[in-house]
Amino acid sequence: MGSASSAISPTLRGAFRPFFLGAALLAVVALPLWAAVFSGANVPAPAGDALAWHRHEMIFGFAGAAVIGFMLTAIANWTGRKLLAGWSVAALAALWLAVRVAFLFGEPGMAMVAEGTLFLVVAGFAAREINASGNRNMPIALAVALVGAASVADLAVIARLIADNDTGWRAGLALIAVLMSLIGGRIIPAFTRNWLVKVGKAPPHPVMPTKPDLVIVAATALLLGLWAFGVAPPLLGWGLMALGAAHLWRLSRWQGWRTLADPLVAVLHLAYLWLPVALLLLGSGVIDPALPRSAGVHALGAGGAGLLILAVMSRASLGHTGRPLAAGPMLTAAYALVLVGAVVRVIAAAGYWAGIAPIHLSATLWAGGFALFLVLYWPILTRAHISDPAR
Known part of the structure; x- marks a missing residue:
């Protein structure tokens, strides 16, 4: 999966670096854009349902990035195993960015596949490391997997693949609250x-x-x-x-x-x-x-x-x-x-x-x-x- 050697770009020496930057950048860009759209300003708007875009990006894009960055970094401390770094981190960060771009430009189906893959890979890696070390933090890996499932459900509604309901984003928000309580x-x-x-x-x-x-x-x-x-x-x-x-x-x-x-x-x-x-x-x-x-x-x-x-x-x-x-x-x-x-x-x-x-x-x-x-x-x-x- 890579190691934090001196040959690796500093920005990729730990998932917290690109994911924390990504979370902050999304907060700076997406929230003012939503406020402008909400007020009816003549600005380039997210394709499709702007409210659904706002909810999803704040819960699964912004908070999701912070959770991924934190967990993939903390897991090295929890388990005593190698810190995930290098091209593995770059690939995960690129996948997160691809979701943001696809959803913004009206491709919730593509975003659904990419984001589901992202959370599945992150949760799977965390579960593997936790299991190998006998660590007690398996519930956090499970919570991240469930966040990914909630994200897929939310995007499936937005893509009109399943009946319209609020379960996806509400489950995502509930899981963030559980992680707040636990961590x-x-x-x-x-x-x-x-x-x-x-x-x-x-x-x-x-x-x-x-x-x-x-x-x-x-x-x-x-x-x-x-x-x-x-x-x-x-x-x-x-x-x-x-x-x-x-x-x-x-x-x-x-x-x-x-x-x-x-x-x-x-x-x-x-x-x-x-x-x-x-x-x-x-x-x-x-x-x-x-x-x-x-x-x-x-x-x-x-x-x-x-x-x-x-x-x-x-x-x-x-x-x-x-x-x-x-x-x-x-x-x-x-x-x-x-x-x-x-x-x-x-x-x-x-x-x-x-x-x-x-x-x-x-x-x-x-x-x-x-x-x-x-x-x-x-x-x-x-x-x-x-x-x-x-x-």
Whole structure:
């Protein structure tokens, strides 16, 4: 599959490099394009159903790229095996890009085949590495495979190969939430504990997941799975709201208020806070169908997934290239832009700010945060590790 030798282009020395750049570039390009199309501007529009394009690209294109980049890089740490690099990474990144181009220009069928192949290959590689090392992270590989299945289902609807329904994109969003719950539940308390110890903060410190955490993750998968498949009795709504409260309790155990001096750690807690907010909004929408479901969807997508992806990409990129784990003013501003952009979008979706102005404002702020990420991280992600004498 390749190795991270000095003969390989720095941009291909780890999947996090091209996939994190791709995710950020898609955020900067696709969201303003959608806002322009939504407002009726005379711009080149995505072929076919523009709303379906927007949903798919944000869930499976943007978030999907971040998940792939993170997993294919983290798996080397999980298993102790070689980091995927070189032409293998280039081929996967090219396949991801081919999906974006095919879908944008009105070929959802071609995009379906290419994206299904991409997620299948990534999940298969991850499963092979995890199985060979006896690692415990097989559920994450399974989740990635299911994201690929949801993507294929969504594109099959868009290509009119199967009956029109929302199951594909809703399942994709639900799986992203499950990954947030699973991976966030590991890295947030761990990074928080490490920082508190480093700066000499007195115990108690956050602990790694316990049985209640596992129950909450399992309940997240179950209840959001029912939501994805359109099961909507009032009991599910109350269950989602109770789950939101459980995630708030879980987050409170991680002591995020003690990390405000370090934006690189504090932003992880702010991002995770969006998950219970989204669950409360989704649950309310199930109980009372008159309430707009879009508020919960955007709280989960633009808020939770968007901010957590930015937080993880910025931190992982620093760590994997040998740079200090510190957030300067520009990175902190990027976090703030994405956070405020998500807040504006949820307020508008909930019906408290009418008109096209909040849509444009939220898109500008949110995309602006990822534009700042690109300015800061393009040179980091396209250059060798800081310890490399050949850099």
